[in-house]
Amino acid sequence: MASLLFNLRNVSDDEADEVRALLLANEIDFYETPPSFWGVSAGGLWLPGTTQLAQAQALLADYQQARGERVRAERADARREGRAPGTWDGIRARPGQALGAVIGIVLMLAVVILPFLLLAR
Template sequence: MARLLFRLSNVPDAEAEEVRELFEARGFDTYETRAGFWGLGVAAIWLRDESQYEAAREALDAYQQGLRERMRHAHSGLAERGEAPTLWKRLVNHPVRMLLVAVAVGVILVVTLLPFLGLIG
């Protein structure tokens, strides 16, 4: 019976390709499923042979630990150079988008709290 190894939803294409290459290089018998047109399915990489599951999980965990370290190192490098994304930088670089987000948050708050405010008055 097949076992789920790695969900592909919200995964960057580069990371998904690295995971595919990792499984192929290690000789794991995998296949992929897509979420489908309506997104109702599971976009994932599955392992056909359940006896390989522990070795595949160990390989995937080692890859993800290395990726985590690379991302932390890259972010710390950006922070040291003052190039790390911050709320202020996003506001300066995309003022219209940030204004629209603030308006949307305000509308959601008003719509959410309106019934409770009506009870007070």
């Protein structure tokens, strides 16, 4: 029976490429399922059997540990050099999303507070 090794939801393209290369370099048989059109399934990397599952999981755990350390170091360097994006950079990059979030928060607060304001009268 096939086993899901790596879910591709919220995974960057470079990370997915590195995991594919890792599996190929270690001669681990796998196949990939694409994400669904409606976003129900994000796709993933699957092993056709369980014979190589333990080896693949150990390789993946080592890879993720090393990648996490590397990415944290890159982020720390970017912060130190002032290149790391901040909150205002994110708002400037996606103003519509930021405005939608603010409107949603205001509407939710209004729905929560409105009954208390009406009862106070």
